[in-house]
Amino acid sequence: MHQKKYTVILICLVFTMLLFNGCGKKNASQQKAKDSLVICMGTRPPGDFDPKKRWGLYSQTQILHSALLKKTATLDIVGDYAKSYEVSQDGKTWTFHLNNNFKFSNGEPVTAEDVKFTYETMKKDGTNWDLSFLQSIDIPDPLTLVFHLSEPRSTFFAQLMEIPILPRKHYGENYSENPIGSGPYKLTQWDKGQQAILETNEHFHGKQPYFKKVTLLFLNENAALAAAKNGTVDFIYTLPEFADEKIPGFKLFSYESNDVRGVSLPCQKAGFGTSPAGYPIGNDITSDPAIRKALNIGLSRQAMIDTVLNGHGKKAYSIVDKMPWWNEKTTVEDGNIDKAKSILAAAGWIDTDKDGIREKDGKKASFKLYHPSADVVRTNTAIVVAEQAKKLGMDIELVGSNWDEMQKVMHQHAILFAGGRHHPNQFWEMHDPAKAGTSYCNIVYYDNPTVTKYMHKAINSTNPQEANKYWKLAQWDGKTGASAIGDVPYVWLIRLNHIHLGNEHINVGKQAIHTHGHEWSVLANLGEWTWQDDAV
Amino acid sequence: MNKIHFMFCKLCRGITLLLGLSILTFTLMYNSPIDPITAYIGGDVSITLEQREALYEQWGLNQPPHVQYLHWLENIVQGDMGYSKIHRKPVSAIIGERFMASILLMGPAWVLSGCIGFFLGTLAAVKQGGWVDKMITWFAYLQASVPTFWLGLMLLIVFSVWLRWLPIGISVPIGVAAEEVTMADRLYHLILPLATLSIIGIANTTMHTREKMQEVLSSEYVLFAKTRGESTWQIVKNHGLRNSLLPVITLQFAYFGELFGGSVLAEQVFSYPGLGSTLTEAGLKSDMPLLMGIVLISAVFVFSGNMFGDIINILVNPRLQEE
Numbered sequence: 001m002h003q004k005k006y007t008v009i010l011i012c013l014v015f016t017m018l019l020f021n022g023c024g025k026k027n028a029s030q031q032k033a034k035d036s037l038v039i040c041m042g043t044r045p046p047g048d049f050d051p052k053k054r055w056g057l058y059s060q061t062q063i064l065h066s067a068l069l070k071k072t073a074t075l076d077i078v079g080d081y082a083k084s085y086e087v088s089q090d091g092k093t094w095t096f097h098l099n100n101n102f103k104f105s106n107g108e109p110v111t112a113e114d115v116k117f118t119y120e121t122m123k124k125d126g127t128n129w130d131l132s133f134l135q136s137i138d139i140p141d142p143l144t145l146v147f148h149l150s151e152p153r154s155t156f157f158a159q160l161m162e163i164p165i166l167p168r169k170h171y172g173e174n175y176s177e178n179p180i181g182s183g184p185y186k187l188t189q190w191d192k193g194q195q196a197i198l199e200t201n202e203h204f205h206g207k208q209p210y211f212k213k214v215t216l217l218f219l220n221e222n223a224a225l226a227a228a229k230n231g232t233v234d235f236i237y238t239l240p241e242f243a244d245e246k247i248p249g250f251k252l253f254s255y256e257s258n259d260v261r262g263v264s265l266p267c268q269k270a271g272f273g274t275s276p277a278g279y280p281i282g283n284d285i286t287s288d289p290a291i292r293k294a295l296n297i298g299l300s301r302q303a304m305i306d307t308v309l310n311g312h313g314k315k316a317y318s319i320v321d322k323m324p325w326w327n328e329k330t331t332v333e334d335g336n337i338d339k340a341k342s343i344l345a346a347a348g349w350i351d352t353d354k355d356g357i358r359e360k361d362g363k364k365a366s367f368k369l370y371h372p373s374a375d376v377v378r379t380n381t382a383i384v385v386a387e388q389a390k391k392l393g394m395d396i397e398l399v400g401s402n403w404d405e406m407q408k409v410m411h412q413h414a415i416l417f418a419g420g421r422h423h424p425n426q427f428w429e430m431h432d433p434a435k436a437g438t439s440y441c442n443i444v445y446y447d448n449p450t451v452t453k454y455m456h457k458a459i460n461s462t463n464p465q466e467a468n469k470y471w472k473l474a475q476w477d478g479k480t481g482a483s484a485i486g487d488v489p490y491v492w493l494i495r496l497n498h499i500h501l502g503n504e505h506i507n508v509g510k511q512a513i514h515t516h517g518h519e520w521s522v523l524a525n526l527g528e529w530t531w532q533d534d535a536v
Numbered sequence: 537m538n539k540i541h542f543m544f545c546k547l548c549r550g551i552t553l554l555l556g557l558s559i560l561t562f563t564l565m566y567n568s569p570i571d572p573i574t575a576y577i578g579g580d581v582s583i584t585l586e587q588r589e590a591l592y593e594q595w596g597l598n599q600p601p602h603v604q605y606l607h608w609l610e611n612i613v614q615g616d617m618g619y620s621k622i623h624r625k626p627v628s629a630i631i632g633e634r635f636m637a638s639i640l641l642m643g644p645a646w647v648l649s650g651c652i653g654f655f656l657g658t659l660a661a662v663k664q665g666g667w668v669d670k671m672i673t674w675f676a677y678l679q680a681s682v683p684t685f686w687l688g689l690m691l692l693i694v695f696s697v698w699l700r701w702l703p704i705g706i707s708v709p710i711g712v713a714a715e716e717v718t719m720a721d722r723l724y725h726l727i728l729p730l731a732t733l734s735i736i737g738i739a740n741t742t743m744h745t746r747e748k749m750q751e752v753l754s755s756e757y758v759l760f761a762k763t764r765g766e767s768t769w770q771i772v773k774n775h776g777l778r779n780s781l782l783p784v785i786t787l788q789f790a791y792f793g794e795l796f797g798g799s800v801l802a803e804q805v806f807s808y809p810g811l812g813s814t815l816t817e818a819g820l821k822s823d824m825p826l827l828m829g830i831v832l833i834s835a836v837f838v839f840s841g842n843m844f845g846d847i848i849n850i851l852v853n854p855r856l857q858e859e
Contacts (some may be wrong), residue, residue, distance in 0.1 A: 038710055043807075053624050127587050127594070176624075189714055192633065193809030194706040197713070215711035219704075219807045227704045229697050404571045439588055 065164030065181035091152025105186035117168035158423030184527030235502035257514035262492035275437035290347030298340025325471035330483035373400035420516035618825030638810035649737030657745025688805035705807035792841025
């Protein structure tokens with residue numbers, strides 16, 4: 001008797017819910033043009049709006065600030081606060097001619113003194129940008145800045161584009177709370193852990209942005225997806241596994257990146273010595289060029305993209321793919337198991353005991369691959385690599401680990417590595433023998449004197465074009481190079497697409513190729529975003 | 537004299553508890569496999585060795601563990617809780633900011649779960665054996681076995697995503713300037729996390745009240761009262777309430793610990809910016825000063841909950857006072 005009553009109540013409840021459910025969804029796609037946006041980009045702002053806390057390191061500079069130079073969507077370097085610049089013949093003196101119409105969001109003009117203050121502050125802090133080569137800064141007249149370097153450094157462009165110009169009169173410990181800058185937007189409110197409200201900066205020197213107000217909500221990926229379905233947000237950053245979620249009125253915004261994943265292969269033989277931190281270097285198997293080349297050609301990158309990234313990615317051949325300093329000749333036809341096998345056989349790797357794993361000089365073609373087990377993409381990539389390597393007659397033993405342990409073994413075992421920047425500095429760090437063993441630079445102890453020579457020429461170049469020429473030669477000069485057709489110090493495999501879901505009327509402008517990791521890449525040109533009445 | 541002695545003992549116990557807890561937390565964190573620098577920079581390959589060493593020095597990580605701990609202890613005794621590494625702000629400022637938000641959530645949840653639980657428990661005891669009793673008991677068992685985060689997610693899916701009645705999270709309306717946020721807005725955003733946290737706390741109180749009330753109702757003095765012609769309501773009011781309230785109050789104060797734990801989970805689900813979500817972040821990123829600060833504050837919170845329970849017990853129960 002009673003049970004019947006509950007059943008009736010339950011049915012009524014479910015029915016009411018369904019009714020309301022239907023009502024909610026109706027109006028999602030019939031929206032009017034709006035001049036404000038709600039965006040979800042992870043749980044907190046990267047670097048809390050303060051360059052001392054890493055704000056600007058990953059393409060966020062041009063939201064609230066301006067810099068001396070900036071990059072275009074095609075990665076060309078153009079003037080920002082500096083309208084033009086010259087580099088002296090010896091590469092040690094950089095002169096900048098400044099604009100005089102830049103203003104901070106509080107109305108005060110941006111001056112050469114502010115730039116000087118910014119660079120000196122960042123150099124002193126020294127934790128986010130390497131400015132150790134910056135000797136002194138002169139201001140011969142109010143619209144001219146001269147940087148004196150202790151040695152030529154063509155990669156200085158990276159810092160010049162990334163470091164946001166700070167107001168020297170208003171910079172202090174609490175800058176995060178009120179980050180006055182000279183960009184298209186200003187921060188009007190920041191409820192920590194919840195939201196940040198950006199409004200247009202009426203003193204901005206350029207064109208006023210289309211969206212008058214942008215609210216950034218700080219939610220995790222699951223909450224963000226719920227918020228998108230609930231209709232409270234217009235644009236979210238999300239994970240590849242959510243890319244195919246269907247939300248009425250929303251579409252997928254997927255952007256190519258040079259955010260690469262690959263396998264680092266120690267280049268020296270075991271017993272090479274120990275790193276400055278005291279960790280052993282060298283691996284007899286991975287140091288064999290045949291093993292590296294066979295993996296590079298034999299592994300199927302497309303299969304990894306399909307399985308690990310749900311199809312949302314691109315093949316990677318280097319850490320500088322698609323960059324102006326990338327040597328386009330260095331790609332390979334991958335997934336070629338026969339060719340990989342013949343490379344191994346020619347080098348003496350033959351499966352004599354018929355256990356499926358090749359041997360040479362009594363050693364099995366077997367090595368360990370460490371991956372951070374908390375990182376799903378890297379872990380899945382490692383699993384696919386090991387699976388595919390079996391077909392080539394190689395045994396890759398997977399070790400789930402963490403960065404602290406990996407730091408100790410990364411010179412003697414393979415690790416699932418990552419990278420990707422809008423500047424060639426990282427290419428230099430990862431292949432220069434002088435940097436080997438320091439932090440995550442050149443963890444494989446790669447050492448090719450020809451490559452090192454080209455890289456030094458690139459660093460000493462006084463203009464980006466000349467530098468790019470040498471960066472390309474360092475990858476392949478026709479005979480040798482630090483690339484997939486050269487020495488293969490790393491087998492780069494996949495580039496992740498950065499996945500977002502957003503209202504189909506949003507036009508995010510021309511996006512530069514995205515860089516390693518960080519969700520805010522898509523916001524780099526927030527000032528150029530618009531609303532289109534006809535859905536794209 | 538007795539009371540002073542009692543308070544002194546409690547205070548000593550509190551201090552040793554905090555000391556022990558801080559040593560335990562420090563040891564666990566120090567030995568955790570998370571490197572604070574790596575957690576801070578996120579496995580990034582671009583940081584140079586010099587930069588890394590500068591950070592180590594800046595954060596005082598190059599000193600031996602006991603020096604680090606004593607340094608922290610020395611500061612805390614002077615009232616300085618240290619500097620958070622991930623937020624780059626004084627720990628006291630962060631805790632101050634977040635603790636208020638958490639109190640705003642936990643306070644009402646605590647009162648609500650106590651009142652509702654007590655009411656349901658009394659109702660179940662009075663209607664013992666009837667369908668109301670069965671339903672309430674069944675409901676209590678269900679609540680007790682449902683994990684907080686799951687309940688939170690369900691409420692979120694039903695009321696925010698499907699019905700769109702309530703916001704998906706955070707404690708203020710989206711894109712509205714702080715000056716314009718009304719009390720009603722705040723309450724509106726508080727409904728779901730508050731409901732989650734309250735519902736979880738109800739079961740415990742319900743079952744204890746029910747048990748105690750049943751005990752009272754089956755006592756001889758209640759039988760006597762019945763024979764005198766008192767109605768059920770009068771019996772509950774005159775004999776039941778005071779007798780069964782006591783253990784419930786103690787229990788409700790002791791519940792502070794669970795309340796805090798529940799709040800951590802509810803805050804995660806509803807992106808509510810309280811102490812709980814800050815604690816999780818501090819733990820995952822190995823932010824020692826912040827984590828230690830929050831652990832201490834929450835220990836003080838739970839400890840004082842229990843202490844209040846004891847004190848109120850003594851005040852309300854004259855028998856305990858004499859002992």
